[in-house]
Amino acid sequence: MASGRVDLDGNPINPMTICMIGAGGFIGSHLCEKLLAETPHTILAVDVYNDKIKHLLEPSGGGATSSWADRIQFHRLNIKNDSRLEGLIKMADLTVNLAAICTPADYNTRPLDTIYSNFIDALPVVKYCSENGKRLIHFSTCEVYGKTIGCFLPKDSPLRQDPEYFVLKEDASPCIFGPIDKQRWSYACAKQLIERLIYAEGAENGLEFTIVRPFNWIGPRMDFIPGIDGPSEGVPRVLACFSNNLLRREPLKLVDGGESQRTFVYIKDAIEAVLLMIENPARANSHIFNVGNPNNEVTVRQLAEMMTQVYTKVSGESPIESPTIDVSSKEFYGEGYDDSDKRIPDMTIINRQLGWNPKTSLWDLLESTLTYQHRTYAEAVKKATSKPLAS
């Protein structure tokens, strides 16, 4: 049955069944929402948690007029050790694999779990797709590029300004990691090896695949606020760390001076790119795509300053006297941390294949995200911080 929707080449898009592994996470929850709201596709949602997609699983999920619940089925399973996985992949037309340990605080402190999660646990998914002739969209990371060539040049070298030395290209840039005792790179290395394995399955066994390299996608539902909906001692990614500091009126911690640079893309822009990949297999298969926003580059220090300003606007609270504080990476993340210096995605391939471009400025995406953070967490944080200490 055709859905009335057409792909980029004007061909009808038929409803499909998508096995989404890691559907209960940050990206998965937004992808599920998009697929249910705008397409006729059905989702087999696999995860160990479902808190972030609970609202989609309830019978009233699509609002008063339409229920989404009949197009999404949640399967609570751990892909490490569950024989139901192959059956689900066989039932689907396409598998999207998002499952991973992907918070930097884990890379150097839990390197074994990180490598198992990002390489070993992804192996059966690739194998079942390949053996059963099913298409796979696998989520890798911009971290596979590691450091830029430019960061090895002298600080005052004019070549540092030359994009050839820092723009990251899927088909040209090398992958530059630190030494083995910098266990930060356990994640990037595991992701790189699974990319190479998928690529080889494509070349040798005809696996239809697409690899996505997200460049710092951020927005509502990213990670957790420590002590509210995640462990008190947990260290999420920077958006949630800084949100937590702002909610608690604490200084934002700048690791090693906050000099590293990142480009941030709004989750809702990035999800548009994933939907294009899902619905345009002829254009997306056999490709690796950078998905990011090269126009939203800031240092981590600038991010902290902008988040402080935006939070002041959306919460109506004045900023604290010293809004940021410097902290060493050893103190913050422990031994073995290292960092990517700069991450600007080259957009040539995704532009050419899918015509996709990000739209949302950093200020605008922070405004909507911090409005969400304030609305969702401010009361809970206030309650938690005003609790009398047990005597």
Ligand SMILES: NC(=O)c1ccc[n+]([C@@H]2O[C@H](COP(=O)([O-])OP(=O)(O)OC[C@H]3O[C@@H](n4cnc5c(N)ncnc54)[C@H](O)[C@@H]3O)[C@@H](O)[C@H]2O)c1
């Ligand atoms: N958010 C980003 O900016 C970003 C950047 C680069 C790469 N990525 C990649 O995108 C993917 C999704 O990232 P995210 O930000 O949504 O992370 P996330 O942690 O919010 O989501 C991952 C989900 O996978 C689930 N999962 C992990 N191991 C599992 C297992 N063994 N069995 C079943 N479920 C399991 C988790 O419970 C979680 O819900 C990851 O592969 C990550 O490496 C994300």
Ligand SMILES: O=c1ccn([C@@H]2O[C@H](COP(=O)(O)OP(=O)(O)O[C@H]3OC[C@@H](O)[C@H](O)[C@H]3O)[C@@H](O)[C@H]2O)c(=O)[nH]1
């Ligand atoms: O409180 C904090 C948290 C983080 N940081 C810094 O902010 C920068 C960004 O940190 P994030 O936690 O968002 O993670 P990174 O950008 O380093 O890596 C991420 O990128 C791509 C994905 O694969 C993963 O989601 C993650 O590895 C780093 O330089 C980090 O050192 C702070 O200065 N203070």
